[in-house]
Amino acid sequence: TWISTGLAIEEAQIALLIEVRRIGRRSTETQRLDIARQRDRLQGQIDGFARSALTHLGEGFDADDEPEDLDVDILDDLDDDPADFIETSHTWTNSPELTVIPLPSNLGVDRCRRCMAEDLIPLEMSLREGQANDALHNLRIYLCNKAILFRTTVRQANSQALKTRAWSQVTSVQQAVSLHASIYTKTRKQMMRLEPGQDQLQKYKPLLREQLKISTAVGDPNA
Template sequence: MLSFIRKHNSSDSDDSSDSDENTSEADGYGSDHDEIIAMSLSDWEEEDENGWEEEEGNLDETDIHTTIEAERMRLSLPSNLKRVHIQADLYAILQKQEATMREGQINDALRKLRLTLGAKAWMLRNKVRNARGGKGRTRAWDSVKTKEQEVQRHVQIYLQARAALQRMGMGAEWRPITKQDLAMPGDLVEPNRFGQRSSSLPWFWRIEDGGVLDEIQESPEINESSILSVYRVNWLRLKARVARWTEEKKIVAHEMVWIVKSFKYFREQWADRVRKAGVEEPGLQAFAEKQIDLWDTFAKNAEEMFQWAKTTSKEERWRKKGPEVAMITVS
C-alpha cells in the first residue's frame, strides 16, 4: 500500500512536467501524461467466479471493460457484503466498527442539517425580506437555493448511512426524514398563526443528545435567526401540553362516574314522568318508557366500557381502541 501511494504521488508530481521521459522513469507507469491510476473491473472476474455476487445486479458487457479511479473505489464494508463472503467472527468485528462509524456519520449529518436549516431561515428573514430591486432579490434567492442544496446533500448522507445500518439489522431508532420535516418552523416564519397549540418541531430538532442548543449558540447566524426563541416557545408549548394531559388524567376517572350518574339521572326523570302521566296519556307514557329504556342502555354501556378500560392492559386498549384510549391510565 505504501509503495502504491509513493508511486501515485510521484505520478501526480511528474504529470506537471513537460518531459515524457522523466515521467516514465519516476513512476514506471508509462509515458502518457493523462494516464490515471485505475483498476479494471475485469481483474475481479476471477473472484466473482469463486462465489462473489454483484450487489447491483449483472454488469453490462460495456461496463466490464470500464475503469474506476482508485480514489473513487467503493469500500467493501460489511453493509455492502454478505455474510458468506467473510468469516463470522471477523464479520461481527467489522460490523460493530462500521456501526460506530455510521452512527457518527448520522450525528454529523443531522448536526449539519440543523445548522443549514438555521442559516436558511436567517437568509429568508434578513436577506430575502430586506432585498431591494430585482438584482437584490435574485441574489438573495440564489443564496437560499444554495442552502437548500446543502440541506438535500445532508439528508442524502443521513439516509444512506441509515440504510447501511438497516442492511446490517441495526438503526431502528433512526426515523426517515420527509419533506414536511424540512419545512421551516412556523414559529419563525409566521409566529402569530392560528392553530399552533398542538404543533411541534420535527424529530431531529428534539434529539436528547444535549448538543442541539450548544450548536445553535455557537453559530452567530443561527442565533440571530431566532431559532433559539423557537426552542423556547416550543418548550413552553410542550409544557402546557403536559399540564393539560396531567389534568386530564386526574379527572378522567371522575368523569366516568359523572357520566354514568348523569345517564341514570335522566332515566329517573323519565320514570317520574311516566308515573305522573298515568293511564290517561297512553301516547306520552309510551314515549317516556322508550326514553327510560334509551337512557338505561346508555348507563349500562358506559359502565361496561369504563370497567373494560380499568381492567384491560394498555397494549390491548391500543390494539382495539387506538392510541387515544391507551394513553389514559384509569385507576
C-alpha cells in the same frame, strides 16, 4: 481506517449524484468537464478501495461478484420526485457515483461471516452512528441558516438585483440541506443492514421530506 475511507467515498458519490442532477442535461462544456474530472477522481478512489478489500475481507470476497447500482434517496424540499433524476441527467449505470463499494453493510451480515470478517460489522456500525450524527448536526445548521436567510436577506431585498442574489444564497444553502439529508438517509439505510439494536432503531428514525421544510411564515413578508 479502511471503512471510514469507504464512508467518505460514499459521501462523495452522493454529492456527485446531486451535482449531476442539479445541472441536468442542459449543462455547459465547463460543467461537463468538471463532472468528468470528479468521476475520474472518484473512480480512482473506488478502485483503490476495492483492491484493499481483499486484505480486510479475505479470499472469500470477489470484487466483481454481483455488481449493482448504488441505492440512494436524494432528499430535498422540492415537490418533484427525487428518484427521477437518473432518467433526466447524464448518469448511467456504470458511472462511479452509482458503484456499490464492498463495505460490510453492502455485503450483508451473513456474507461477512462467511468471509470471516464479522469483526468489521460493529466497527462499521460505530462509524455509521458518527456519520449519522454529523449529518443531522449539519442539517440543523443549514436549515437554521435557510430560515435566517428568509427572515433577513430575502425579505429585505428591495430590488431585482438584491432578490436574485438573495435567492442564489437560498439555493446554495438548499443544496447543502439536500446533501446532508441524503447522507443521513443513506447512512440509516446501511445501518439497518447491520442488525442494529433497539436503541439504535429508536434513535435513528427515517427522515421525512416534510421535516426539511421551514415554516411558510418565515418566507412570507406579510406574516
